[in-house]
Amino acid sequence: MIKMNMLQAINNALITAMTEDEKVMVFGEDVGHFGGVFRATSNLQHQFGKGRCFNTPLTEQGIIGFANGLASQGSVPVAEIQFGDYIFPAFDQIVNETAKFRYRSGGQFTCGTLTIRTPYGGGIAGGLYHSQSPEAFFAHIPGMKIVIPRNPYQAKGLLLASIRDDNPVLFMEPKRLYRASVGDVPEEDYELPLGKAEVVKKGDHITLLAWGAQVEVIEKAAEMAEKDGISCEIIDLRIILPWDAETVSESVKKTGRLLINHEAPQTGGFASEISATVQERCFLYLESPITRVCGLDTPYPLAHEKEYMPDHLKTYEAIKRCVNF
Numbered sequence: 001m002i003k004m005n006m007l008q009a010i011n012n013a014l015i016t017a018m019t020e021d022e023k024v025m026v027f028g029e030d031v032g033h034f035g036g037v038f039r040a041t042s043n044l045q046h047q048f049g050k051g052r053c054f055n056t057p058l059t060e061q062g063i064i065g066f067a068n069g070l071a072s073q074g075s076v077p078v079a080e081i082q083f084g085d086y087i088f089p090a091f092d093q094i095v096n097e098t099a100k101f102r103y104r105s106g107g108q109f110t111c112g113t114l115t116i117r118t119p120y121g122g123g124i125a126g127g128l129y130h131s132q133s134p135e136a137f138f139a140h141i142p143g144m145k146i147v148i149p150r151n152p153y154q155a156k157g158l159l160l161a162s163i164r165d166d167n168p169v170l171f172m173e174p175k176r177l178y179r180a181s182v183g184d185v186p187e188e189d190y191e192l193p194l195g196k197a198e199v200v201k202k203g204d205h206i207t208l209l210a211w212g213a214q215v216e217v218i219e220k221a222a223e224m225a226e227k228d229g230i231s232c233e234i235i236d237l238r239i240i241l242p243w244d245a246e247t248v249s250e251s252v253k254k255t256g257r258l259l260i261n262h263e264a265p266q267t268g269g270f271a272s273e274i275s276a277t278v279q280e281r282c283f284l285y286l287e288s289p290i291t292r293v294c295g296l297d298t299p300y301p302l303a304h305e306k307e308y309m310p311d312h313l314k315t316y317e318a319i320k321r322c323v324n325f
Contacts, residue, residue: 001184006177009152009185010040010117013159014078016189018048021076024163025052028063028080028117037082038119038178060086064093064116071114071168072101078163084120084172085132098168099143112166115159121213121263122309123176127302133264133295135172139241139273144168145194146240148212152183154238157192165194174213197244199251203233206257206323209248209274211237214261214310221315230323240270248274249281256287257322261310266294288325293318 004012018024026044028036032055035042044053056063060081067079081087087094094116102110122131138146145167149155155173162169200215201222208218215236222232233251237243252258258278260271271292278290293310301308 002187003182004152004156004185005179006149006152006155006173006181007038007040007179009156010159010173011042011044012185013156013163014041014044015047016156017076017078017160017163018044018052020189022052023074023113024076024078025070026078026080027054027056027067029058029082030055031080036080038175040117040173040178041080060088060090061093064090064098067114067116068093068097068101068111071111072109074113076113076163078115078117081116081118083130084118084134085129087116087118087134091137094138094144094170095141099141103143110166111168114168115162115171116169117159117171117173119175119178120172121174121176122300122305123213125302125305128300131300131305133262135240136264136268136270136273138170139270144170145242146170146172147194148172148174148238148240150174150177150212150215150236150238151181152185154192156185157190158194158238160189161191161194164191169194172212177213195239195242195244197238197247198236199233199247200236201232201234203255204231205255206230206259206319207233207235207248207251207255208259208261208315208319209235209237210261211240212263214263217310217312218259218261218315220312221319224312224316225319228320230319232319243274245277245281249278252278252282253285256285257291258286259291259293259315259318259322261293261315263295263310265297266292267297269294288322291318291322
């Protein structure tokens with residue numbers, strides 16, 4: 001084990017994958033000599049050459065279209081979209097090509113070896129075009145997986161699993177944790193399962209569910225609630241698609257309550273899908289309505305970022321309302 005921050009863990013995973021398989025290549029805007037805007041791809045070009053780590057033009061639809069072609073012809077592309085907010089020009093390529101190519105061709109072709117990396121979320125004073133959380137847009141699309149790590153250990157293990165999975169994967173990295181999250185990471189090669197949530201903490205009175213950077217938020221809220229005698233079970237969903245409904249439902253059947261926290265706006269957010277599924281599976285076990293603590297239904301603000309964020313204080317108040325319903 002060595003100490004790494006999330007950026008270092010991602011970089012280490014890319015080095016591991018590129019060393020193990022010469023078909024793995026990394027490309028995107030400024031990922032080459034510059035090492036990416038956050039330095040996640042530092043030294044890759046120096047180590048593996050310009051043929052396997054290179055810059056692309058500033059065209060997201062071109063990046064993913066190019067990646068789809070590479071993947072369908074046997075390469076293992078890891079394409080970076082510099083910010084999650086910039087992924088929308090590539091929406092058609094991802095939704096209508098990446099996710100559907102295997103189905104459309106009857107299994108003759110596939111983009112299954114493609115991994116799309118992108119930083120997402122706020123907390124860095126990035127304003128409305130560098131702070132969005134677009135995971136719910138893509139969760140509606142069959143044919144791909146969506147993975148979100150919360151710490152360096154997960155970042156390396158989940159990224160390696162994503163690169164080697166035979167389905168296209170959208171790997172979303174919470175940018176405010178890039179340097180803030182530090183932890184022990186194995187130096188050796190390892191993978192974490194895609195599709196399994198992690199029960200971070202056992203509890204009895206309420207289930208708290210989040211992913212990415214918001215897991216730390218619900219942990220802080222749980223600490224406050226524990227002082228009031230409220231025992232919180234904490235779950236990190238980790239995989240948005242396919243999400244682990246079984247683990248979440250079993251927890252809710254035990255606690256009788258569920259609070260979901262995500263940074264994206266509430267309306268149409270992925271918490272809505274979770275709420276509907278849990279209500280179907282756990283209706284007779286619920287002691288109070290399922291609660292959502294989410295971002296606001298506004299463009300992501302710069303001056304009022306703190307007011308927008310679903311922080312630990314909002315979550316703590318919601319926990320109390322839920323338990324005292």
